[in-house]
Amino acid sequence: MGIQIHDTMAGEKVEFHPVVPGQVGLYVCGPTVYDHAHLGHARCYVAWDVVVRHLRARELVVKYVRNFTDVDDKIIARAAERGEDPIAMAARFADSFLEDMDAVGCLRPDVAPRVSGSMPGIVDLIGRLVEKGFAYAPGNGDVYYAVRKFPAYGRLARRNLDDLLSGARVDPGESKRDPLDFALWKGAKPGEPAWDSPWGKGRPGWHIECSAMTLEHLGAPFDIHAGGKDLVFPHHSNEIAQSAAAISGRLAPEDFARHWMHNGFVEIDQEKMSKSLGNFFTVKDLLRLHDGEALRLLLLGTHYRHPINFSDGLLGDAERRLGYLYETLEKADRIAEGAALDPVVSPWAEGSRTALDDDFNTAAVLGILAEAFTAANAAADRKGKKTPTDRGALARFALDARSVGAELGILQREAGEALRALRTRAAARRGIDPALVEARIAERAEARRAKDFGRSDAVRDELLALGVVLQDGASGTTWKVE
RNA sequence: GGCUCCGUCGCCAAGUGGUAAGGCAAGGGUCUGCAAAACCCUUAUUCCCCGGUUCGAAUCCGGGCGGAGCCUCCA
Structure with missing residues (x-):
C-alpha cells in the first residue's frame, strides 16, 4: 500500500502517484497578508508542512511552492487606513507570517512567489485566455472570465452553474456578461497600485495569481494543490477553469492539478474562526503565553481535514x-x-x-x-x-x-x-521568580538534611501555592510549574 | 433553498465492514520521610435516534434529530 491522499476532486482517498516518479510538485495557497497570522493559518500550514515532511521522508523530492497574496482589495483598504504603501505593508506582514510559521515548526517553502513579483506571467496568462475566447474585456479596463465556456466549471465543489446562479451578484460598475463570470484583471482606480497591461493599467483579480504562479513554478500538470476548505469555491474552482482553459486542449481539470487537498477549520465555540467574525486568535498572541511546539502538538492531535474546536485549556x-x-x-x-x-x-x-x-x-x-x-x-x-x-x-x-x-x-x-524553555515560559506566565524558587529549594535542602521534615514540607506547600511543584530525585531537587 | 461535512467515554480524539487506539480528567496501587514525576490496574457490551443490507455495521443504505462550512472576502 502506497501513500493515500484524500482528493477533494475525487471526493475520496486515492492512491498517490506523482506525475514524475519520485518527484512531487506541491502548491499551497498562501495567506493574503493584510494582518498578522491567526490560528487558522497555523493549522493550515502545519498540516501541509507535515505533508511535505512525510513525502520527503518517503524519499520523494518535493518542490513546495507557497505564495503570498500581496496585491488585493483588503490589503489596499488596510494600507489606506494606515496611510501606508500597500506592497510595503504586505511585505511586513509576510515577514511576520514567516516568523510565526517558523515558531510552529514549519519548513520554509522552496519557492514563495508574490503576486507583485509575478505580473508578467499573470498578464500573459490573461492574454492567452482572451485570445482563446475564454475571457473578454468589456472596455472598462476589466477583464472577465466567461465561466459558461468551461464545461467542467464547479466540478471540484460539486456545484453546477444553475445552483450557483441563485447566490450570484454583480457589483455596480462591473460589466459581466454572466453574473457568475469573475474578474481576471481589474482596471486601476485612482490611488491603487497598478501595473501595465494590454487592457490598461490595473491589477489582477483574486484567482489568476495562483494559476500564474503554479504554472510558472511547477508547470502543468503538477501533483497536489492544497489550501483551506474555504478555498474550494470559488478560488480553486476558478483556478481550475482558468488554468485548464489556458493549457488544456480538452479543458480537463486534471491537466492542471492532479489532486486537490483541503484542510478543515479551527473553530471557536463550534463556530468558524475567521477575521470577518472577529473571533480569532493571532499566532503571536498565543505564542506570547505558550510554546510554539505545544501549539503544533495540539494541532497535530486532530486529523487535518476535521475541524478543531480550539480553547486555551487545550493548549495548556x-x-x-x-x-x-x-x-x-x-x-x-x-x-x-x-x-x-x-x-x-x-x-x-x-x-x-x-x-x-x-x-x-x-x-x-x-x-x-x-x-x-x-x-x-x-x-x-x-x-x-x-x-x-x-x-x-x-x-x-x-x-x-x-x-x-x-x-x-x-x-x-x-x-x-526544551524543558528549560517550557519551564521558563510557564514561570513567566504565573509570575514566578526562578531565583526565589531556587533559594527556597536550598533552604529546604538544609532542612531535609537536618531531618526537619516539618520545615521541609512547609517550603513545599509554600511553593506549591505559587504553582511550583518540587521533585526530589537522586541528584537533588528539581522544580517545575504545574 | 442548493452543495459539502460532522455527531465515538466527563473532555479531547483515532478507527469507515470483522467484533471500540491514544491523551486528559477520575478512582485504586507501586515508588517516596511526605510528595511530585514515572509506571501498573480500573473506567464506552458500545459509537445521536429509528429502520434496512450483511454471517457480521461505529463503519454501507434509507429516514429522522443536532451541529458546522461553502454558495460574498477568508486557511
Whole structure:
C-alpha cells in the first residue's frame, strides 16, 4: 500500500502517484497578508508542512511552492487606513507570517512567489485566455472570465452553474456578461497600485495569481494543490477553469492539478474562526503565553481535514504533554548515553509511517507515540542495573522518537533545553521568580538534611501555592510549574 | 433553498465492514520521610435516534434529530 491522499476532486482517498516518479510538485495557497497570522493559518500550514515532511521522508523530492497574496482589495483598504504603501505593508506582514510559521515548526517553502513579483506571467496568462475566447474585456479596463465556456466549471465543489446562479451578484460598475463570470484583471482606480497591461493599467483579480504562479513554478500538470476548505469555491474552482482553459486542449481539470487537498477549520465555540467574525486568535498572541511546539502538538492531535474546536485549556494541556515527551526523551538520552544502538527499527516507528501514508493521520501517530513513550518510561524506571541491551533499546527509542517526530515537526529540540524553555515560559506566565524558587529549594535542602521534615514540607506547600511543584530525585531537587 | 461535512467515554480524539487506539480528567496501587514525576490496574457490551443490507455495521443504505462550512472576502 502506497501513500493515500484524500482528493477533494475525487471526493475520496486515492492512491498517490506523482506525475514524475519520485518527484512531487506541491502548491499551497498562501495567506493574503493584510494582518498578522491567526490560528487558522497555523493549522493550515502545519498540516501541509507535515505533508511535505512525510513525502520527503518517503524519499520523494518535493518542490513546495507557497505564495503570498500581496496585491488585493483588503490589503489596499488596510494600507489606506494606515496611510501606508500597500506592497510595503504586505511585505511586513509576510515577514511576520514567516516568523510565526517558523515558531510552529514549519519548513520554509522552496519557492514563495508574490503576486507583485509575478505580473508578467499573470498578464500573459490573461492574454492567452482572451485570445482563446475564454475571457473578454468589456472596455472598462476589466477583464472577465466567461465561466459558461468551461464545461467542467464547479466540478471540484460539486456545484453546477444553475445552483450557483441563485447566490450570484454583480457589483455596480462591473460589466459581466454572466453574473457568475469573475474578474481576471481589474482596471486601476485612482490611488491603487497598478501595473501595465494590454487592457490598461490595473491589477489582477483574486484567482489568476495562483494559476500564474503554479504554472510558472511547477508547470502543468503538477501533483497536489492544497489550501483551506474555504478555498474550494470559488478560488480553486476558478483556478481550475482558468488554468485548464489556458493549457488544456480538452479543458480537463486534471491537466492542471492532479489532486486537490483541503484542510478543515479551527473553530471557536463550534463556530468558524475567521477575521470577518472577529473571533480569532493571532499566532503571536498565543505564542506570547505558550510554546510554539505545544501549539503544533495540539494541532497535530486532530486529523487535518476535521475541524478543531480550539480553547486555551487545550493548549495548556498540549504544553504539559510536550513536557512529558521531552522529559521521557531526556531520561532515555541520559540512560542510553554511550550505549550501542539496538540496530532494529522499532515496529511502532514503522507503524507511525504507515499511519502517515494513510492520508497523513497525525492523530493516529500521536496515539502510537504515546504507547512507545509509556513503554520507554517503564523501561527507564525499571529497578536494577541497566544492561547494555536495556540501554541500547532506549537509545533506539530516542532515535526513533526523534525520527517520527521529524515527520511531524516535533521533538527536534535538545530535551534539556526544551524543558528549560517550557519551564521558563510557564514561570513567566504565573509570575514566578526562578531565583526565589531556587533559594527556597536550598533552604529546604538544609532542612531535609537536618531531618526537619516539618520545615521541609512547609517550603513545599509554600511553593506549591505559587504553582511550583518540587521533585526530589537522586541528584537533588528539581522544580517545575504545574 | 442548493452543495459539502460532522455527531465515538466527563473532555479531547483515532478507527469507515470483522467484533471500540491514544491523551486528559477520575478512582485504586507501586515508588517516596511526605510528595511530585514515572509506571501498573480500573473506567464506552458500545459509537445521536429509528429502520434496512450483511454471517457480521461505529463503519454501507434509507429516514429522522443536532451541529458546522461553502454558495460574498477568508486557511
